[in-house]
Amino acid sequence: MLKxxxxxxxxxxxxxxxxxxxxxxxxxxxxxxxxxEQWTVPSPKLYPHQWLWDSCFIAIGLRHYDTxxxxxxxxxxxxxxxxxxxxxxxxxxxxxxHWANADFWQSGRSKYAPNTPTSGLTQxxxxxxxxxxxxxxxxGANQRIFLKQMFPALLAYHSWLYTDRDPGQTGLVALIHxxxxxxxxxxxxxxxxxxxxxxxxxxxxKLGFGKFINNYRKDTQAVPQKQRLTTVEALKFAALAFxxxxxxxDASLCLKHNRFxxxxxxxxxxxxxxxxxxxxxxxxxxxxxxxxxxxRFQTTNKALELLWDSNDGxxxxxxxxxxxxxxxxxxxxxxxxxxxxxxKERADVLVRHLINKQSFWPAFPVPSVATNDSHYTSDRYxxxxxxxxxxxxxxHGLKNYGYDELAESLRQTVFRLxxxxxxxxxxSALDGSGYGIDQFSWTAALSIDLFYTGAGATNGGTRSGxxxxxxxxxxxxxxx
Ligand code: GLC
Numbered sequence: 001m002l003k004x005x006x007x008x009x010x011x012x013x014x015x016x017x018x019x020x021x022x023x024x025x026x027x028x029x030x031x032x033x034x035x036x037e038q039w040t041v042p043s044p045k046l047y048p049h050q051w052l053w054d055s056c057f058i059a060i061g062l063r064h065y066d067t068x069x070x071x072x073x074x075x076x077x078x079x080x081x082x083x084x085x086x087x088x089x090x091x092x093x094x095x096x097x098h099w100a101n102a103d104f105w106q107s108g109r110s111k112y113a114p115n116t117p118t119s120g121l122t123q124x125x126x127x128x129x130x131x132x133x134x135x136x137x138x139x140g141a142n143q144r145i146f147l148k149q150m151f152p153a154l155l156a157y158h159s160w161l162y163t164d165r166d167p168g169q170t171g172l173v174a175l176i177h178x179x180x181x182x183x184x185x186x187x188x189x190x191x192x193x194x195x196x197x198x199x200x201x202x203x204x205x206k207l208g209f210g211k212f213i214n215n216y217r218k219d220t221q222a223v224p225q226k227q228r229l230t231t232v233e234a235l236k237f238a239a240l241a242f243x244x245x246x247x248x249x250d251a252s253l254c255l256k257h258n259r260f261x262x263x264x265x266x267x268x269x270x271x272x273x274x275x276x277x278x279x280x281x282x283x284x285x286x287x288x289x290x291x292x293x294x295x296r297f298q299t300t301n302k303a304l305e306l307l308w309d310s311n312d313g314x315x316x317x318x319x320x321x322x323x324x325x326x327x328x329x330x331x332x333x334x335x336x337x338x339x340x341x342x343x344k345e346r347a348d349v350l351v352r353h354l355i356n357k358q359s360f361w362p363a364f365p366v367p368s369v370a371t372n373d374s375h376y377t378s379d380r381y382x383x384x385x386x387x388x389x390x391x392x393x394x395x396h397g398l399k400n401y402g403y404d405e406l407a408e409s410l411r412q413t414v415f416r417l418x419x420x421x422x423x424x425x426x427x428s429a430l431d432g433s434g435y436g437i438d439q440f441s442w443t444a445a446l447s448i449d450l451f452y453t454g455a456g457a458t459n460g461g462t463r464s465g466x467x468x469x470x471x472x473x474x475x476x477x478x479x480x
Contacts (some may be wrong), residue, residue, distance in 0.1 A: 019419055024097055027444035030423050034441045038076040042301055042439045045222050047096050050091045052444050053121040054184055056130035057389055061445025063134045064452045071146055078153045080118040085160030088118035089179060100127055110250045118250035123182050124270045128154050128278040147285050162296045164251040172263040172304030173271060174320040177240055181264045185233045186382045187375035188317050188326035192262050198239040227379050227435045259321035265307050266332035272300050272339035301341040313349040329370035331390045337397025340443045347401040355473045366412055367429035378428055379435050385426035388414055392446045411454040418447050
């Protein structure tokens with residue numbers, strides 16, 4: 001009997017290995033199909049330009065089998081960099097019919113914009129981290145050459161974030177549009193925009209144009225409407241973009257005239273980690289980080305604590321203007337784990353939330369909104385579904401604090417999701433169904449990365465992606 005069990009175990013492992021090797025091949029095919037000139041689009045149908053954090057995640061996957069393309073993916077982002085240092089959230093493909101095209105953004109309204117048309121906003125600053133991770137696959141001399149190419153742009157970008165977006169020097173960078181945090185219609189941004197209801201949006205809806213707009217929306221032609229932004233959300237986002245455009249994307253004007261800026265917990269957690277990685281890059285190429293900038297990095301590490309809510313034991317984003325917390329339990333509340341700069345005590349509390357089956361650990365964690373929160377919707381975009389980039393960030397967050405088994409469990413969840421439902425944009429946290437567009441680049445790229453990265457570190461390098469247990473491991477805060 002024992003002998004049989006042993007054979008079954010070996011067979012299961014082999015089958016898992018085969019499944020995940022096939023998974024890697026399929027993921028590579030997605031990245032090949034989505035490749036454009038020097039970069040990769042998130043999805044040809046839905047997102048036909050180059051997005052900032054998407055390209056970072058894509059390069060993180062590419063580095064395992066094509067370092068030249070991984071480097072190019074990141075270097076190509078720099079063609080969109082503004083003279084003030086901002087790296088835009090979209091570098092546009094000219095003449096594409098996508099609605100968010102050059103006419104929509106009119107980036108030339110800012111004197112800092114480059115000739116290449118771009119959006120007028122930024123996105124989570126994963127770039128320093130991606131550059132470091134890609135560079136680790138290069139030999140010493142080539143690593144330094146590549147990092148030297150990236151460093152001035154990275155330094156300018158991080159400096160811009162502090163100069164333009166942290167005028168009060170709190171250590172927390174403020175965002176002026178939900179697209180900047182990348183979790184677009186996450187409920188806490190909805191709260192922040194509660195009082196933002198431009199007259200024309202109201203008039204459009206009153207006149208019954210909602211349906212008409214819906215027919216015009218490309219996203220709802222490709223994906224069921226209930227999985228996307230509502231028409232009200234979509235109109236508000238466009239209206240806010242027009243408002244920023246009117247101010248020439250000048251942050252000081254936007255922060256002064258609008259009351260909708262947010263000190264975003266996910267963004268600032270990612271920034272804290274990226275600051276550390278920029279420091280590592282500086283060390284490798286023996287370049288200094290200017291003292292005043294290094295000081296600002298420290299302020300961010302401390303300032304995350306300003307977002308801690310001791311009643312709920314969670315971190316919340318807060319309004320830039322009145323500092324009121326935006327209390328809703330989303331995956332962003334857990335991302336300080338990824339920053340690696342919060343205390344072990346705080347991390348333990350977050351992990352207790354994470355492994356709670358009633359909130360953040362349903363069958364296919366991690367939901368973008370806690371399943372027991374009134375804002376949770378199983379299939380709507382950032383209001384409930386599980387996203388692979390969030391799982392990737394939390395995988396590393398758990399590793400930061402020694403929760404290796406739990407991290408492994410999350411890694412296996414990613415394999416279960418993509419093996420069962422392909423490389424969708426997001427997934428049901430309850431039953432794993434694929435939602436949004438299929439063949440989505442960062443889902444493919446981060447699955448590849450988790451396949452190569454996690455295995456060696458956690459199971460003796462066997463690279464098996466075998467799912468063994470759907471429950472969080474016994475590794476709880478008590479055992480730490
Ligand atoms: C959606 C996501 C955003 C991503 C973009 C392109 O807008 O919310 O985070 O960067 O699509 O994939």
